Amino acid sequence: MARHLYSCPLRWSDMDAFGHVNNAVFISYLEEARIDFMFRLAPGDGSPSFSGGSVVARHEIDYKLPLVHRHEPVVIESWVTKINAASLTIAYEIKDGDQVYVRASTVVVPYDLAAARPRRITAEEKSYLLHYMDDDEKGALAA
Structure with missing residues (x-):
């Protein structure tokens, strides 16, 4: 299984009164990594994949340190843990070497902005996502 790696800079304004990154800022970090991951397939090569839009249906975050x-x-x-017909789940670790600060996951629903409704994951998108799918989950998907 491949993992997508995103280098995320910290901003001074990310800190709260206690001197550490505010818990709500981690959602922005995850968004930056997710957008970088999902749009690797899109318009640069002329592919329409993921360019029509997507919405977040769920976030789960465990703050470790x-x-x-x-x-x-x-x-x-970032990596994929689940692919359904019209949604996918992306898992994340925000880390420094072996030091993990956050473990999280996001359920993403591809969305047709023009029609204002969710849409199915295309074959091209699924093929791309499978490269980043957890090997245990990939076996369960094939069964």
Whole structure:
């Protein structure tokens, strides 16, 4: 299984009064990594995949350790844990080497903005996502 790696810089304004990254800011970090991951397939190669829009149906976040400001970015690893006909689940770890600050997941629903409704995942999108799917889950999907 491949993992998508995103280098995420920390901003001074991300800190709260207690001197660490505010819990709500982690949602923005996850969004940056998710957009970078999903749009790797899209318009650069002329593919319409994922360019029509998507919506977040669910977030789950486990805060493991406080993250304080520093000049070095953190790495956000992303991978796919579930693919349904009209949704997918992306898992993440925000980390520094072996040090994990956050574990999270997001359920994403592809969305047709023009029709204002959810849409199915295309064959091209599914093929792309399978490269990043957890090997245990990939076996369950094939069964």
